[in-house]
Amino acid sequence: MGNLVLITFLIASLALLPDYGYATVRGWVARPLPSIAMILIMINTFTHARMGVQVMLEDYVHEEGGKIAAWLLVNIVPFAAAAFGILSVLRIALGGA
Amino acid sequence: MAQTRKARPISPHLQIWRWGPAMLVSILHRITGNGLAFGGLGLLLWWIGALASGPEAYQTFLDWVWLGTGGGLQTVTSVLGKIVLVGLTWAFFQHAASGIRHLILDIGAGYELDTNARWSSLTIVISILLTIAFWAFVLLR
Numbered sequence: 658m659g660n661l662v663l664i665t666f667l668i669a670s671l672a673l674l675p676d677y678g679y680a681t682v683r684g685w686v687a688r689p690l691p692s693i694a695m696i697l698i699m700i701n702t703f704t705h706a707r708m709g710v711q712v713m714l715e716d717y718v719h720e721e722g723g724k725i726a727a728w729l730l731v732n733i734v735p736f737a738a739a740a741f742g743i744l745s746v747l748r749i750a751l752g753g754a
Numbered sequence: 755m756a757q758t759r760k761a762r763p764i765s766p767h768l769q770i771w772r773w774g775p776a777m778l779v780s781i782l783h784r785i786t787g788n789g790l791a792f793g794g795l796g797l798l799l800w801w802i803g804a805l806a807s808g809p810e811a812y813q814t815f816l817d818w819v820w821l822g823t824g825g826g827l828q829t830v831t832s833v834l835g836k837i838v839l840v841g842l843t844w845a846f847f848q849h850a851a852s853g854i855r856h857l858i859l860d861i862g863a864g865y866e867l868d869t870n871a872r873w874s875s876l877t878i879v880i881s882i883l884l885t886i887a888f889w890a891f892v893l894l895r
Contacts, residue, residue: 658857661850668843672892677816679809686805695802702798706791713788742799745806752806 659701666694683749692750699742707735775874782878783852786845794842843888848881 670691674681685691714727771777797819804815817823819839822832855873858864864873 661853664846664850668846668888672888679805679812682812683805686802698798702795706787706795709784709787710791713784738795738799742802745799745802748806749802 659697660705663694663698663701667698686746686749689750692746695746696743699739699746703735703739703742707731775871775878779852779855779874779877782848783856786849786852789845790842790849793838794845797838797842840885840889844881844885847884847888848877851877851880 670685674685686695711727711731714731718724718727800815800819804811817828818831819835820832822828855864855877858873864870
C-alpha cells in the first residue's frame with residue numbers, strides 16, 4: 658500500500674524532471690522530501706519484495722537444497738540490498754555537492 | 755521431512771482449465787511482482803548507487819541502460835534497457851492495479867463471476883493505457 662504512494666511519487670517526480678543529467682537527478686534526490694521518500698522506498702519495496710518472492714519460492718521450490726538456497730536468498734539479499742540503497746541515499750542527501 | 759514419498763494425488767493443473775481473465779491477472783500479478791523485485795529493484799540500486807558514487811558512475815549507468823554512447827555491447831544493452839524500463843513501468847501499473855483489485859476482493863466485494871471477470875480485464879486495460887500515457891508524457895513533452 659505504501660509502495661503505491663511511494664513509487665507513484667518516484668516515477669511522477671522523475672517524469673517531471675527537466676533533464677536526466679547528473680546534477681539535476683542528484684539534486685532532486687538530495688532534497689528533503691525525495692530523500693525521505695527514497696529511504697522509505699528502500700525499506701518498503703524490499704520488505705514487500707521479500708514477502709512476495711518468499712511466497713513464489715514456497716510454491717515452486719521443493720527440493721531440500723533449493724529450499725536452503727531460497728532461505729539464504731530471502732533472508733540475506735533484501736536486507737543487504739536495502740542497506741546499500743539507504744546508504745546511497747544518505748550519501749547523496751548529506752554529502753553536499 | 756524424512757518420511758518416504760508416496761505417490762500423491764494429482765489435481766488438474768493449468769493446461770486443463772479454459773483460461774479466463776482472473777487466471778491471467780493472477781499469474782500476471784506474480785510475474786510482474788517478481789520482475790519488479792529482481793529487475794526493478796536491481797536497476798533501482800544500480801541507479802541510486804551510481805548517483806551516490808559520482809558523475810562517471812552515473813554516466814556509465816546512462817550509457818549502458820539508455821544512451822549506448824560507448825558503442826559496442828552498449829548499442830545492444832541500451833535497446834534492451836529501453837525495453838526493460840518500459841516493461842517495468844507496465845509491470846508496476848499492472849501489479850498496482852491488480853493489487854488494488856485484491857484490496858477490494860479482501861473487503862468481500864467483486865466475487866460475482868461477471869464482475870470478477872470485468873475488473874480482471876480492466877486491470878490489463880488500465881495498465882496498458884497508463885504505460886502508454888506515462889511514456890508519451892516523458893518522451894513527447
